[in-house]
Amino acid sequence: MKNEWPLWEVFIRGQHGLSHRHVGSLHAPDADMAIKNARDVYTRRNEGVSIWVVEARHIAATAPGDKGPLFEPSESKVYRHPTFFDIPEDVGHM
């Protein structure tokens, strides 16, 4: 018999206008309790305005072994970065 509750990944929006960020994981019997647990574990110090939880098994992830083919080709393509334009001073910080 499996006694462990499923694992949930927790995402918290720190303030309005920002994206939800992954803050950690926890165990809970269902989504409702996962949100409550996330509230108690991750927002004790007023860290958030919104919580998302998703059961960890529903997240599809890249395999560490595929790092080469997936990410290395972009390393040598400096022209993909918009660093070759002169930005007029009047524009200010971008």
Add this chain to the structure above:
Amino acid sequence: MTGDEALFQFLLRMGDNTLILGHSVSEWCGKAPVLEEDIALANTALDLIGQTQFWLGLAGEVEGQGRSADDLAFLRDAWDFRNLLLVELPNGDFGQTLMRQFLFDAFQSVLLGRLKTSSDTRVAEIAAKASKEVAYHVERSADTVVGLGDGTEESHARMQAALDYLWPYVGEMFRGDDVDAAMVAAGIAPDPASLREEYDALVGNVLTEATLDIPKGTFSHKGGRTGYMHTEHLGHLLTSMQWLQRAYPGASW
């Protein structure tokens, strides 16, 4: 009994409920069945102790003898406490702790809802602040009661046993006396009996969903909120809670 004496008694009842329950719940810290529940219970305990500071702080002010919330919490003996018997009952197993929490949270949420419109603005302000915390407490404890009640055979049996043990202590919440009559007359607090209908509806819904049966019978223990007679458990609880101030008077950090 003058108006201020009655108000003092009323505030002790409010503050002693949250103090005694908060202390009991804090005893789970570090040893709850799972990490998430451990943190949640600690949060609840801290909320209750925070509310205690407001209620007993105001009680000391109303009494006018220069006693602080800490003095009232740590330097009174059992017979001067005015909490409901329910909150001084032992933690028992996790199910009993959560059932006790739910039965109290439900009462507190109904009561604080009324106190928000108290004629005494100090009482109304504390109630407004506390009711946000308690709204969450009752949601969480209700969910857990349903989860465990409508859970496995063992968890159901434990929750039913907890309800059978605790239910005879519920009636005390709604038993008014002279203090309550004075509070009603001053528009400070509601008649406890008037909270029963809303309480029964809330608790009935949750316990039905939890597939638990409310025990038959109308017997109700009493004596906590009047201070007439506490259970043996309160003295033990105070012994550990007050030990430091008794052994080292005035110690602080």
